[in-house]
Amino acid sequence: MSPFATFCLRMGDNALILGQRTGEWCGHAPVLEEDIAFANMGLDLIGQTQLWYGMVSDELGKSPDDLAFFRGEREFLNTLLVEQPNTDFAHALMRQYLFDAWHLPMLDGLTGSTNADVAALAEKSVKEVRYHIDRSRDLIVRLGDGSPESHDRMQAALDWLWPFTADLLARDAADDTLVAEGMIPAAAPVQQAFDWETAETFARATLTAPDGPRRTGGRTGNHSEHMGYLLAVMQSVPRAHPGAHW
Amino acid sequence: MSPFATFCLRMGDNALILGQRTGEWCGHAPVLEEDIAFANMGLDLIGQTQLWYGMVSDELGKSPDDLAFFRGEREFLNTLLVEQPNTDFAHALMRQYLFDAWHLPMLDGLTGSTNADVAALAEKSVKEVRYHIDRSRDLIVRLGDGSPESHDRMQAALDWLWPFTADLLARDAADDTLVAEGMIPAAAPVQQAFDWETAETFARATLTAPDGPRRTGGRTGNHSEHMGYLLAVMQSVPRAHPGAHW
Amino acid sequence: SDQDKAFQDKIDRNVRIEPRDWMPEGYRKTLIRQISQHAHSEIVGQLPEGNWITRAPSLQRKAILLAKVQDEAGHGLYLYCAAETLGVSRDELTEQLLSGKAKYSSIFNYPTLTWADVGMIGWLVDGAAIMNQVPLQRCSYGPYSRAMIRVCKEESFHQRQGFDIVRALVEGTEDQKAMAQDALNRWWWPAIMMFGPPDADSTHSEQSMKWGIKLNSNDELRQKFVDQTVPQAEWLGLTLPDPDLKWNEDRQSYDFGTPDWDEFFNVIKGNGICNRERLDARNKAWDDGAWFREGLMAHAEKTTKQNIAAE
């Protein structure tokens, strides 16, 4: 698979799997406004999935739906962060915020891609993601600096999820090739924007990112044990009816 | 499908789906002895599934594994009770006990079946189930008449699960045909044994079976919304590799 | 009284009643009941369809379903706002829903067992809902009427999308077609019953019609729904599960069988297939979210104090 296809799958898989987790909240969020917001983010993310998959559909000889519903766990290249479960709404919010804090500078950098299609895709998506992070940052601050319980829950979610940000920010040879071609932004500015964003927000939210080991693997198809269950559910209908159109 | 095949699928599906729920506890039970007991019951139930499916494999032209892994939700004929989720360990124990309280007299009756294969199957299974109910009854009594919290949890589980016993005890034209042929026991003695068993046990456990509406449907393929997720997980590997042998 | 007479006169002249206008207590209460019941239906209505968001069989269907469930939550929100103009708070209404005191549309107490059910909910359930709601765009209470205008626009979109799901199924494999027919068999009668009991047994109807908050009788709307839906089912090649269904040349309308009203009243009483599951899910969402709502409140209080201290 070309570095470009690898990159597009990583972007698309991130959007799909986070969209899937987001969609699990429909009808189960703590207030109606959050039901709406989560459905709306899910919708944006599924739309982005379709665009990214569309970019590589020809090279891979698979339709976007085939990419979503007929690949195995080891072929998915999303980061470990987005597949983490909805332990509680704090985990859902923190996962979204950490993803947004990387997603925004990444897309922002991609708007300057030498590939015009990628730049156009990023241009469209970055507007949606700006809105996502405005919401998620605001909630992190208000709940982190809220009641003792909301603080503790947000801190616990941060403790659990922070190690996975290493996977979000990781780069490999495929990325280096694309950076050299001007296709995607270099690692440093994305990392820096992520660091600034999270440092400032967690300070305001009275939360502390933990030290300690970091986790990587998702981007190379080495997932956590949650991933198999997520895919089993997500792919169940198409897998049960191979060849069907919906 | 013949009444006999319908009956065998109902028995096999009950065993499989309860075995599936039981298996979810492995490594997650409150004490090591329960990890062992749940794995052991699951093992018995999967063994019984194989026997019941084997009975109708020829008529239906499907192997036992095809029956387990390549039927859709609407084709499964297990009762609603066994598919109910593992909300907590109290639900798991109560579900097991209510099932055992029906399963034992049912199998006991089947040992007198005019069909020698069924009688032999029942003879083998009834020994396992006697052991299951000895365990589950004992725990219902000890936890019902235990601490205030254990009492409340067991009562909540009973309140949730009791309505589904209607589905367990339901009979239809297929059953009537088989009763007339002496293939399966009549409804009354099974119902009576169930009523005695549960009345006495709940009295000792200081628990009260609730009044109110009863739920049926599973035996005719009208399941609760939990069923689709259970099957999605259970069937995920064979469905992803159609035609493979394992 | 004179006030009552003047009020009825306004209604008869098609003048909209607005929140600050005087209104009879009965009108207010009936409206609160009707609007909140509708709002609750949107909220609970997220659950049967939300059940398939994670399992929608294509990316496009998943996106459409997310958008739809989002719309439903949005409708719930406008409708709660419309109810609030009558002097009842969203928290009170939520409490009534969670305690089981308030009603919501019984249709949501049926489970969604296959993907085809999502199609049926769009085609039939939203179809029936629109039939009920279109006239309410002209109802006498301004905020409700305006909410209905917005809701109807989106609902008719949902109905078309539902129909399209079913169309794709009947044009698909044998299994898919069977899935559609099976779902139709399960949803047809519940949809027919969505219009409420037969006019002869319908309580409150006469007064509500006089007040302009009910504009057509149950049986009238039900007939209209059947007449609209039968040709659609024929076009799809699906069979409606009603042996008594046939075209009546004299009436220029379809005759159809009698639903199982015992079942209807049984579901209303709380004994439907999913009543417990639906209420349980909403209560769990509310209880699990308590820390979230309290956290935001605590933050708001801190901010207010800081602002006051800074003054």
Add this chain to the structure above:
Amino acid sequence: SDQDKAFQDKIDRNVRIEPRDWMPEGYRKTLIRQISQHAHSEIVGQLPEGNWITRAPSLQRKAILLAKVQDEAGHGLYLYCAAETLGVSRDELTEQLLSGKAKYSSIFNYPTLTWADVGMIGWLVDGAAIMNQVPLQRCSYGPYSRAMIRVCKEESFHQRQGFDIVRALVEGTEDQKAMAQDALNRWWWPAIMMFGPPDADSTHSEQSMKWGIKLNSNDELRQKFVDQTVPQAEWLGLTLPDPDLKWNEDRQSYDFGTPDWDEFFNVIKGNGICNRERLDARNKAWDDGAWFREGLMAHAEKTTKQNIAAE
């Protein structure tokens, strides 16, 4: 001391030490650490395989896997009992596991990502475990030695079943064969490291060997494992992920590469892929089960009081 000398003499003469016999504190402590670490490994070891019970791809494989996980819990139980004979309670040991103070085999901190992983755990992990455990059937402490005899019998059964899972995969479709190779690539080195660090870096080893509770060196067992496994992999048509692997005619043994010992020590320190998940799962099981254990205790107390009152 004389006691020490007499004790060592017994061991040298292959007389089993029994719970009531005098033993040096170091011997007791080392044994408790070793036995409880083994017990914890059985307990935690339920999780990676238990992860596939609900997804085993045939009824027979599901049954076999249930039986296996049941055996593991059973081994945990005998081993806790063997540790208890040394004066430490199961509750103390559990507390040490849950707090992260006690160690368990690092192999269980790797995730099971596909069905083939279940095969690899049986073939390689149980294979390595047996290699470690077979000599311990002759260890100097009676209860441990007897527990090992029982455990080894079952483990060799498990290993054959694991091998059979892999065999079915390599005889299957291209996808299945790829799944087996992928799993082997991920599990080979962790299995190699199960024998512990190279002899040169191994602490405690010498004393344990003198006491007869460690009977072979790490490198010795590792070599034996490699020599046994290479022909099996060849028979299966799978490639071991070690470019340095080759037959050494002089040694009549396989030469092989050096594992990534940094990774090994990193996983031991708690930084493996699943360390947090495993401990979290065990803690959750324990915490969620508190009411169950307390309920049984409360019932036992009631019964005791009633019995006393009846006397």
